[in-house]
Amino acid sequence: MGHLYQDKKIQNRVKRLQGQINAVDLALNTPDASCIQILQQAAAIKGAVNGLMNELIEAHLRHHVIGEQTAINETELEEFLKLLKRYS
Template structure:
């Protein structure tokens, strides 16, 4: 997957996720932080991880699975990616 190192979108998602996890770590160390606040932060981090997974899957499909430009069924690819996003 050597192409990933060039993808700024993926790197930005990872950096956002790191920020969310740092904030979560700090929140659980504060006695005044409510369980609901922590749960909201966990849900946000989970969503961010799902978004990262979706980007990686799409990148992999476009770079490695669909290699013949004339054989791409863009409509089917869009439907496949929508399903992944719905259940992730």
């Protein structure tokens, strides 16, 4: 997936994840950090990773599976992506 270095949306998601992981690391090293707060941060990371996976799958489909084909049914593709996101 060498084409992903150009995708700002994906790069921004990764940077956000890095920030969230750093926040958990900091909280884990803070004696008075709340367990609930750390769990909430971990849940946010889980959601962010799922979002990143969805973006990567869509980028892969568009770049490698569909490619430069001209006859793409965008409606079907969007329905498929919605379904994929719902179950991931």
